[in-house]
Amino acid sequence: MPPSNGSHARVTALTPRFAALTGLALALCTLIPAAPASALGAAASPAPGELYRQGIIAHVSGDHEAARRAFATDCQAGSAASCLQLAMMLADGEGGPAEPERARTMLSQACTAGGPGVGACHRVGLMRLNGEGGAADLPGARAAFNAACEADEPHACYDYAAMMIRGQGGARDPVDALVPLQKACDWDHPAGCYMLGLVTRESYGSLRIDVIRTAFQRACALGDARGCDAPLTSQ
Numbered sequence: 506m507p508p509s510n511g512s513h514a515r516v517t518a519l520t521p522r523f524a525a526l527t528g529l530a531l532a533l534c535t536l537i538p539a540a541p542a543s544a545l546g547a548a549a550s551p552a553p554g555e556l557y558r559q560g561i562i563a564h565v566s567g568d569h570e571a572a573r574r575a576f577a578t579d580c581q582a583g584s585a586a587s588c589l590q591l592a593m594m595l596a597d598g599e600g601g602p603a604e605p606e607r608a609r610t611m612l613s614q615a616c617t618a619g620g621p622g623v624g625a626c627h628r629v630g631l632m633r634l635n636g637e638g639g640a641a642d643l644p645g646a647r648a649a650f651n652a653a654c655e656a657d658e659p660h661a662c663y664d665y666a667a668m669m670i671r672g673q674g675g676a677r678d679p680v681d682a683l684v685p686l687q688k689a690c691d692w693d694h695p696a697g698c699y700m701l702g703l704v705t706r707e708s709y710g711s712l713r714i715d716v717i718r719t720a721f722q723r724a725c726a727l728g729d730a731r732g733c734d735a736p737l738t739s740q
Contacts, residue, residue, distance in 0.1 A: 557587050564590075564599075573600030589615055589625055596628065596637070609638030616649055626653035627661040634664075634673075643674030654685050659692035666700065679704050690720060695729035702735060711738060 551559075560575035573594050579587035588611060594600055596608035612629040615622035630649030633642040647668045653661030662685040668674050669682040683704055689697025702720030705713050717737050724732025 554584075556582070557584055557590075560587060560590060564594075569594065569600030571600075585615070585622065589622070592625070593628065596632065605632065605638030607638075608632075616652060619652075623652055623656045624658075626650070626656070627658050627664070630661065630664065634668075643668070645674070647674035651685075654688060657688065657692065659689045659694040659697060662686070662689035662692070663694050663697045663700070666697070666704075670700075670704065680708050683708070690723060693727055695724050695727035695732075698724035698727060699729045699732045699735070702732065706737065706739060714738075 556575045556579035560572045560579065563569070563575060564572035573591065576587040576591035576594065580591050592608045592611035592615070595604040596612070597603065609629060609632045612625040612632070615625035616629050626649045630646045630653065632638050633649060634646035635641065647665065650661045650665035650668065654665045666682040666685040666689065669677070669685075670679045671677065683701065686697050686701040686704060690701045698720050702717045702724065705720065706717045709716075714737055721732040721735045721737070724735075
C-alpha cells in the first residue's frame, strides 16, 4: 500500500524561514568563502539584516545572482538566516552553479543544531532520501523528516509517514505512521488526509469509520480526488 507518487517533490520555493542563530552561523560560515565588498556594490557596511532583506527582495524579483551574492556576503558576516537561504540556492542551482554537496553539509548542520534551524530538516531529508549531494541515507532521511514533522512541517510529516509505511530507513510501522499523517492532514496536506483514511481503514476497519470518512472527505475538499470516492471499508 505505497503512498501516492510525488511525495518527495523537490522544494524550490525560497521564503524567509529562519531567525538568526549565532552559534550555528559560526559553523556554517566556515563553508562560505569571503566575498569582496565590491561584489554588492556597497561602499559601507550595511545595517544588520539589510543584506538578508536585499537578498529576499532580489530573489522575489527574479535577480537570483544578486540574491546569491547578498546571502553569501551576509552568511560570511555571521547571519545564519542568510546561510540557510544560500544553502537552498546552492542546492537548486539558483543564481549560479548548483553545489549540492556544500548545500547538503550546510543544511545538515542547521538541522542538527535544532531551534529555528529545524527549518532545514525537510530539505536535507529529501537530499538524503534521493542521494543528492552525497550517497543516499535512508535512516538519516527518516530522522530528518521526523525532526521537521515535530516542527509542524506538513510535507515532512507526510514523507516521514511514507517511509514508515514502506519500511524505509527503519522498521515498517503503518500504525505509528498515523500520528504524522494526522498532523499532515490537520495542516491541510491533501495526500496526507487521503493516506490517513487509507491506513486507518486498512489498520482498524470499521472500528474507526468516522476517522476514515472525515479523512477522505477532507482529502477530497483539499483537492485530492482519490478521497472523493474512496470506499470506507476494504473490499
